[in-house]
Amino acid sequence: MARITVGKNSSKKEMILRQAVILFKTRGFSKASMRHLAEAMGVEAPSLYNHIGSKDELLQDICFKIAAEYTGQLNEVEALDETVSYKVEQVIRFHIRKMLHSYDEVFVANHEWRHLPEPYHTDFLQQRRCYEQRLVALIELGIAAQQFKPINPYVAVLTLLSAVRGLEFWNRHKKNITAAEIEAGMVQQLLNGLIQ
Amino acid sequence: MARITVGKNSSKKEMILRQAVILFKTRGFSKASMRHLAEAMGVEAPSLYNHIGSKDELLQDICFKIAAEYTGQLNEVEALDETVSYKVEQVIRFHIRKMLHSYDEVFVANHEWRHLPEPYHTDFLQQRRCYEQRLVALIELGIAAQQFKPINPYVAVLTLLSAVRGLEFWNRHKKNITAAEIEAGMVQQLLNGLIQ
DNA sequence: TTTCAAAACTAATAAGTGTTAGTTTTGCCA
DNA sequence: TGGCAAAACTAACACTTATTAGTTTTGAAA
Incomplete structure (x- = not known):
């Protein structure tokens, strides 16, 4: 059949990955088969293996890319010379935007990381725990400074x-409410609940 | 082999259902097989069909039982002669307690309803939307009364x-924090963010 | 002890799984 | 146009899946 045509700024693997994100999101990782993915690419299943290593590898790529983005942003925020509540606000806003703009990817990472094979499963959990721990430290700093x-x-x-994660369930109401409105509302409710 | 021995207050189907909850929670619905479930019951897989209709039916029973419990509690709260913020607090507390006491069931209902076959899938979503809508109406009442x-x-x-749903991820910290502490903290943060 | 339904068993089916091996086609560069 | 690697194809493997059919075992009531 037709070949997988390469776009300008993306390799064939990246194109497969994009379809995989959509497929894993709609069917779930377990129920998404390589034959489904192949069909979405207009190709037979074994052909995919010219470009990727395995089904598991696709999930790993998706999950760890997202994890790296969150960690990277937290690095930047921590380095800022600002108040704690400003930093927390930045983190909240980043989460919200990520959720609204990279919805499918974040969804897959949030839901399907359980199916990562070892040692990736452990590694992912470890990164998650570390990220949470750094946020806890940030909040503690805010309490110590009597801001919270x-x-x-x-x-x-x-x-x-x-x-923030709950924005997953909110996509269906997209029409009735703007991203800015969501961001403002959540920041207000969440931060006001904390601040002294 | 040995028969499924019937406990005092539960039919055999109920015993299977209890095991199914645990299995679906730990492995996910797709990856949980009837052979796994049979093993947990100490029986061969086909024997289960003497007591249940299908694998899908087990998931339906779990999801709709939980849905009914939430709806039932909201009915009661709505009928109370109390302030809106009291009612909202009751709803929050019910969610938290349900999460802490029926953790596995709630987890399965939250995660695996996607695998419900039609028409149950649509029905479940419909019930969920209706429940949310009633909560929205409650909040609107609070705003109109200038409580919020x-x-x-x-x-x-x-x-x-x-x-509240995020309590799912919190079970691993169970040791370091009491249920009462969680409930107090969340109610404070969530309700204070709303109240005038 | 005989009876009989409930509930276990074994065997089998049809479908679907990720992946490999081996072969053919494609399409760019010389 | 000929050559050659990239990338498609077909066929197949070794499993696993939920479920059904048909048969045997179990255990309580008569």
Whole structure:
């Protein structure tokens, strides 16, 4: 059949990855088969293996790319010379934007990391825990500086991350509400709940 | 082999269902096989079909039981003669307790409803949307009564539900923090973010 | 002890899984 | 136009899946 035609700025593997993200998101990793993916690419399943290593490798690429982006942003924010609440606000806003702009990728990373084979599964969890720990430290700093109420910092981080993650379920209402409105509302509710 | 021995207050189907909850939670619905479930029951796979209709039916039972419990509680709260913020607090507390006490069931319902076959898939989503809509109406009432800040009520509901749902990820920290502490912290952060 | 339904068993089916081997086609560069 | 690697193809493998059919075992009531 027709070959996988290469776009300007993306290799064939990247094109497969893009389809994989969509497929894993809509069907879930387990129920998404290489034959489904091949069909989306207009090709037979074994042909995919000229470009990729395995199905698992696709999931790894998706999950670790997202993880790296979150960690990278936190590095930048931590280095800022600003108040804690400003930093927390930046983190919240980054999460919200990532959720709204790279919806499918974030969704797959959030839901399907469980299917990562070892040692990637452990590695991913480890990165996640480390990220959370750094946020906890940030909140603790805010409490010590009396910018934040004396709340349990673990609970605060959980609440922040979970609330933002919930934007997953919100895509269906996209029409009735702008991204800016969502961002403003969530920042207000989440940050006001923390600040003294 | 040995028969499935019936406990005092539970039919054999209920016993299978209990094992299914655990299995679906740990392996995910797709990767949980009837052979796994049979092994957990100490029986061969086909024997299960003397007690249940299908694998899908197990998932349906789990998801709709949970949905009914949430709807039932909201019915009760709505009927109360109390302030809106009291009602919202009751809803938040119910969600948190459900999450902490029926962790596995709630987890499965939250994660695996996607695998429900039609028409159950549509029905479940419909019930979910209806539930959210009723919460939105509650928040709107609070804003109209000037108990709450003039926040976007959809965003507020999303934030509440998502934050509570995030308790999923918190079980690993169970040791370091009591249920009461979690409940207090979350109620404070979430409700204070709303109240005028 | 006989009876009989409930519930276990074995065997089998048809479909789907990721992936490899080996072969043919494609399409660019000389 | 001839050569050659990239990338498609077909065929196949070794599993696993949910489920059905048909048969045997179990264990309580008569």
